[in-house]
Amino acid sequence: MRKFITILAAFAVLGSYGQKVLNMKDFNIEGVKDVTPIVVEALEKCKKEGYSSLVFPKGTYHFYPTFAPEFFSEITNNDNGLKRTSFPLIGFRDFVVDGNGSDFIYHGKIIPFIIEESSNVKVTNINIDWEVPFTLEGLVVANDETKNTFDIEIKTPYVVEFERLYLSLEREDSPYERKYGKRFAMWEHYNLEIAENIFWDPKTMAPLYNTQLYHLPERGVKAEEIKKGVVRLSAKMKKLPPIGSIFVSKGDYLQNRTSPAFRVFKSKNLEFKNVNVYHAGAMGLIAERSEDITLDGFNVVLRKGSGRMVTTTADATHFCNVKGTVVIKNSIFENMLDDATNVHGTYLRVNKIVDDYTLAVETYHPHQNGYLFGEEGDSVKVVSQKNLQYTTEALILKKVKRVNEKISFITFDKPITGKVEIYDGVENISWHAAAIIENNIVRNNRARSFLITTPRKVVVRNNQLSSQMATFSITGDLGLWNESGPIVDLLIENNVIDNSVFGGNGAQAIFFIEPQYPEKKNKEGIYSKNITIRNNIIKTFDSSILVAASIDGLTFENNQIFQTDTYAPIFPNAKNISIENCTNVVFKGNTYKKIDGKEVTISIDEKSSNVKIDKGDAFSIASKKMKSTSKK
Structure with a gap:
């Protein structure tokens, strides 16, 4: 009998197809306060x-x-620093994490998954959430245009400091303590300084229409506690937020991207399936x-019944310096x-021309410090x-020497004499990804749906898209994020x-295809090639549908455009x-x-040619x- 049990146990461990499976049930984790x-x-x-x-037994x-x-x-486009994690998948090969539909609830500043130097890894059937969110959400219950104030009702305790508002995002029983003459709250993330704010519409579950009207300054906002759970904010705004809207704040710039759900670095052949x-x-x-990453049923969505307005405080997904x-x-x-x-x-920026073969290059945006170029x-x-035009042929990196988080020396296999100026960019053409983006839904987010800047083949099809800014932003710049x-x-x-495009953040278009030149007069040469936009259904309340600049080969065909009265045109x-x-x-069909x-309107500048x-x-x-008018 004992032998029979041993055989059964062996089969249980090996699982199907001879794979060796470790079941977390054997670790007695059910009911444990902290399973990390x-x-x-x-x-x-x-x-x-x-x-x-x-494998996890289904649970919380x-x-x-x-x-x-x-x-x-050092995580590009996020905050660098010491990061703690519950799943350090570092140096793993041919490995699966299966949550069986479990809820993984996180507390404090922690990255759920760090995946580095790994290959053939799959993460599936898990739901990731935080007990206490990284955003403040408060219901606007009153406003006063004569005094430039509005009141927000918060279901969580808070701390008020003179001239600044710090809010603790903890449950109502969160204790306060007094130190050094100031009030502090015991909570999970540290105090949140009010900054990078936006107002949400609970009726549409999206940012307010023409959101820019309700811009709250980042500094000089006064806060006053007028009763328990209600805070009055005072600031100069174009327009006060309407009663019933939701005030959302995610904290101070360059300090509010601490905890992505998944950090992937130097890994390949990854799959994320049925992840919320x-x-x-x-x-x-x-x-x-x-390289080679698949997201299939990777959802960034609100948990039903949570009462929240915000999922991630930054992008749902982001791929930089990825290939395959x-x-x-x-x-x-x-x-x-x-x-x-x-x-x-x-792009890295040229900081110094060292010699005929060597440049000192630097990252530009602070969120790219330490970026592995x-x-x-x-x-x-x-x-x-x-003008964002190439000044050299392809060069091979012979040597890369990092000095610090901003500066590196790079040495090429060929001379660059006379081909480089200070502040030019250097692009790594080995690390660009092809992409297939299909059968997805994007809705109710601040900013855009898809930003695509890659010279590999990209197909975007069969998606349902609605976002506050441009649906498609296709650009390149050496001015801020330096995306190449x-x-x-x-x-x-x-x-x-x-x-x-209902946010009112400048006259963007649904398809916004324009490299960012330092000056308009430098808009010369071709930046992008071979873009086809076809067979799409476009419902829009506003005017601008397509802005296209510096493209060789643009086809806009068989698109059905419907003007709506959902909003007034901005x-x-x-x-x-x-x-x-x-x-x-080419425009046809x-x-x-x-x-x-x-009437329908179109503008074609004098630099454009062969437009049919x-x-x-x-x-x-x-x-x-337009042609008739131009002749006159």
Whole structure:
């Protein structure tokens, strides 16, 4: 009998197909207050003894940073620093983490998953949330235009400091204590300084229409506690927020991206399937210097019944310096405080020309300090800071010497004499990703749906998209984020776009394709190539549909455009179509059903050439009138 039990146990451990499975049930984790040290121990056992899977019995598990291992992490587009984690998947091969639909509830500043130097890893069937969110959300219960004040009701305790508001995001029984003559709250994230604010509409579950009208200054906001749970804010604003709206704050700039749900670095062949990220104190997933990543049913969504307005405090997903293919499919991204996804490289700036073969280069945006730009053997090109045109052929990195988090010396295999100027950019052309983005839903988020800046083939199809800013932002810049990688082959087809660009943050377009030149006069040469936008259904209340600049090969065909009355137009005089410095442009088969009686409008500048608009296209009449006017 004992022998029979031993055989059964062996089969249980090996699991199906001979895989060696470690079940967390054997660690008696059910009901444990903090499972972090137990999970870390289990992962060490998996790595040491060659287990292929770590499986959780379905349940709710709480993770605290107290006993979590920590690593110094330089995470691009997020906050660097010592990061604690519950799943240090570092140096793992052919491994699966299966939560069986479990809820992983996090407390404090901690990154749930750090995946580094790993390959063939799959994370599946888990739900990630924080007990206490990284954002403040308060219901606007009163406003006073004569005094420039509005009141917010908060269901959590708070701390008021003169001239600044600090709010604790803990439960109502959270204790206060007094030290050094000031009040502090015992909570999970430290006090939150009010900054980077936005107002949400609980009726639409999205940011308020024309959000920029309600901009709250980052400094000089006075706070007064007028009764328990109600705080009065005083500040100069264009317009006070309406009663019933939700005030959302995520904290001070450069200090509010501490805890992404997934950090991926130097890894390949990864799959994330049936994962729900209900909240994170930064991005849902940030991947860099990695390759071949698939997200299938990777949802950044509100937990039903949570009463919250915000999921992630930054992008739902972000891929930087990634190669191979990024696949994002069957996913929902909603209520983020930034974009649904961003696929790009990053330019480094030339700080000093050392000699004919060597440059000192630097990161520019503070969130890119420590960014791993390249390693020996990578191919790079130099880009002009003035017009974003390449000034060199492909160069091979022969040596990379890091000085500090901002400065590195890079040495090439060929001379660069006379081809480089201070503040030019250097682009790593070895690390760019192809992408397939299909069958996803993006809705109710601040900012954009998709930012795509890569010279590999990209297909975006069969998605339902609605975001506060441009649905598609395709650009490149050496001015702030320094995102690199001009498009060379992009197909956008069969998507439904529903009333995007409702934030009022400048006259953006649904398709906003424009490199960011330091000066308009430098808009010369071609930046992107071969962009096809076809068979999309576009519902829009505002005027601007497409802004296209510096493209060779743009096709806009068979798109059905419907004007809606969902909102009043914010920029009614903007051209429907704007073409600047483009060549080989085709419009055909597009329809546009207007309800305001206004004519369709198009603008084509003098630098553009070979622009063809078919006779039956919705924009053909506008094109003829424009030519007639220009002749006069």
